[in-house]
Amino acid sequence: MRAATRTATAAVIVLLAGTVGPGPAMAAPADSRQLAYRTAAGDFDVPESVLLAVSYLQSRWDTNAGTPSTVGGYGPMHLTDVQSTTARPDGPAAADPRGDAARPALVPAPAPRTTATQSLDRAAALTGLDPQALRTDPTANIRGGAALLARYQRELGAPLSTDPADWYGAVARYPGVGEADGAFADEVYAVLAEGVTRTTDDGHPLRLAATRVEPHRSPTRPRSDGVECPVTLSCEWIPAPYQQTGPAPNNYGNHDLSDRPARQKIEYIVIHDTETSYDDTIRLVQDPTYVSWNYTIRSADGHTAQHVKAKDAAWHAGNWYVNAKAIGIEHEGYAAQGTWFTEAMYRSSAKLVRYLALRNGIPLDRTHIIGHDNVPGTLPTTVRGMHWDPGPYWDWNHYFDLLHAPLAVPVVPRGGTVVIDPDLRTNKPRFTGCDTDGTCPARGSSAVVLHSAPSDTAPLVKDLGLHPDGTPSTMDISDHGARASAGQRFAVADRRGDWTAIWYLGQVAWFRNPRSAPTATPSFGLVVTPKPGRATVPVYGRAYPEQAAYPEGVPYQAVTPLQYTFSAGERYTVGNLLPSEYYRATTFAGTSPGDWTVIRGATRYVQIQFGHRIMFVNRDDVLILPS
Structure with a gap:
């Protein structure tokens, strides 16, 4: 189709679709979003199934109300515009990632923040669409993604074929992270083979029919020798340095040697986010005066780097007891920005965690697969300084579905415990402090808010570690003192109508749990008193x-x-x-x-x-x- 005709078609579709902003989605024909993918695929000569599969790997087809991902990606096609995003650190600089009182506190400087690929600008140039429309309008965003795929195909000298098998190279380039090793494309073709049916976050039912395609693969980069990753994961070895940094025997970095699990059983896998870009994270972990973690996962395509072998103890969780018994995984992103994590990163992380759990005998539950925000302070003086990533927007339910270990499986109609299980599509607490104006987007969260009485107007429960003066917790994004997170199991203290109370930090804590839209699942288990x-x-x-x-x-x-x-x-x-x-x-x-x-x-x-x-x-x- 001629470029002028394409631009005219785009303008008509954008006008019909309207702009998706932070408010509630307007009612729309059931097939309008599917039609947007079909039209864009036809206009830019990209197979519709390929366009849908790439989009699913980036965003699960969600619009996220026009707000950016953790790396500045917008819309269902994750067009990146990192220049338009801001970030706030996930914890105070006083936190000691090593968490060992037997050694002097290690306080690394805050990580710098750099920019990444601006694919949104290129999509704007290819389509003639306004950058703001590409950020906020799903139909425009889909067209921008289709235009990018078609351009990558041309740049590779490949035909604009109707056969999905011919698009492997362009798909591999789509995340825009430099050298493409094919793992992202492999995952896209796995989605094609599985098929997906899902309703988007703004109410559009979409379907990708299962189609087994044997893509025409290009040569891939060889695996690094000895890297501890599943074979289906794009993974490389970028070692963290173990070296002396001064004359004293205790001046060294940036992890400790051990012999796990022979010396000590690995009990935990700790989920972090980086609070800086992937490239800067890689630079930091190679600094012997900094700290360490075992793996880093890139947002755009799920590519993974291993830095510390599982046998050794990295310095990441702020609690030496946990560090000595844990594997730490960093995910490119920002906990405090109120942004979303890509599907490519979720899927790579789940593959890695399942592999590590099976190798080390770690149960796939929220007792052993924990966030940095679930790691306790070591002493009363360190509680307040602990980090709280990956934050309340990490989708624990979806993550455990990808691990093939669903979090909340009802076993009793009314047990003495409950598993926190909010619906991410409707559970949108209004946290504060994400942006310079003090607000956070109305985004789906895996956390429920805990009140001191069964009322939305009652004060939040208290956390003496975070608020030593005894004042109630707040809705600030960094204040987790009144939150229970998906998959966590608590003992029931009381029930009144639509409210359930749990024992929490020495208090009775109430959260909304109506039978018509439950936010927790009854369960049975062991408790202590x-x-x-x-x-x-x-x-x-x-x-x-x-x-x-x-x-x-x-x-x-x-x-x-x-x-x-x-x-x-x-x-x-x-x-x-x-x-x-x-x-x-x-x-x-x-x-x-x-x-x-x-x-x-x-x-x-x-x-x-x-x-x-x-x-x-x-x-x-x-x-x-x-x-």
Whole structure:
């Protein structure tokens, strides 16, 4: 079709579609969005199935009300315009990612923020459409994506074929991240083979029929030797440096050597976001004076880099007990920006986590697959400085569906516990503080808000770690003191009409849970309560051994209670039964007494869901009961 005709057609379709903004979506014919894909595919000579599959991998076909992704991508085709986005750090600079009080605090400088590919500008040039329309109008955005695919196909010298098998190279280039190794395209063709039927976030039913296509693949980059990734994942080895940074034996970075799981069982996989671009993240993890994590996943295409082998302990979670028993995965994005994560990144992350969980015997549940925001502070003084990524917009339900381990499966009609399970399409708490004007978009969230009474006007519950003055929690995006997240399981304290109460940080916390639109699923499991005669029991942020377990010459790491109160009559769900352990690693060559050994004690701990973060209680202080 001639360019002039295409532009005229685009103008008509854009006028018919209207602009999708932050308000509620207007009613539309059931097939109007499907027609937009079909029309754009025809106008730019791109197979409709390819256009739909690429779009699904970028956004799951959602519009996100015209707001950007974590890397500045807009609309169902994820056209990137990072110049128009802003970012706010996910936590205070005082947080120590290593989280080991036996060593001086490690306080890395805030990560810089750089820009990435501006595919939206190129789409505007190719289509003649206004950049603002490409950001906010789904029909224009789809046309921009189709135009980009067609241009990539031409640049490769390939025909504008009707056969989806001929489009592998253009699909591989679509994320716009430089060298394309084919993994993104492989995932697109996997979506083609699976087929998808889904209703978008603005109410449009879309369907991609399952079609098995054997694409004409181009040569791919060889895998790095020894990289710990599934074979279907685009993955490379970019090592974090283990080297001395000064004359003293404890001046080194940026992780610790170990021999897991032979030395110590890996219990957790911690989900982070980067708070900077993928490129800057890679530069930072290669700095021996910075900190480390095991993997980084790129937003645009899900490409993954491994930095620290699973056997070694990276410095990422702010809690040394967790770091020593965890694998940390960074995802390119910004927790505080109120933005969304791409489907390509979700799918790559789920592949990686499932692979790591199977290799290391880690259960696929929210007790073991946790966010950085679920890691407890080690001491009362460190609670307030803990980071809270990946934030309330991370879609835990969808993530666990991709892990083939759905979070909320009803087992009883009315159990003594509940699994938090809000519908992301309708659960849109109005958080604040995402932008310079103090607002956040009305975006679907995996978190429910907790009140001190069964009323929307009641104050939020308190978190003494975040608000030592005893004031209630707030709706600020960084204040997780009154939130329960999808997949977390809590003991029920009460029920009144459409409201359910749970035990949370030593309080009764209420959230809306109407039968007509439930935000939690009844469940059954084990809970803990103080033993008879105990008015309160202490709650800890790390499960360290008793003093008698430490060998001579190794300083005792005190098991210090946190500032919270767990009183008689309260109940909290059991996540795990754990031995007391402390991995001693304080010098570069392992020359300090006890270095590179795990100190184990007789004390046993129970991991509990005490608030938004997991915490620990001494097994001898509590009764374990069925809920």
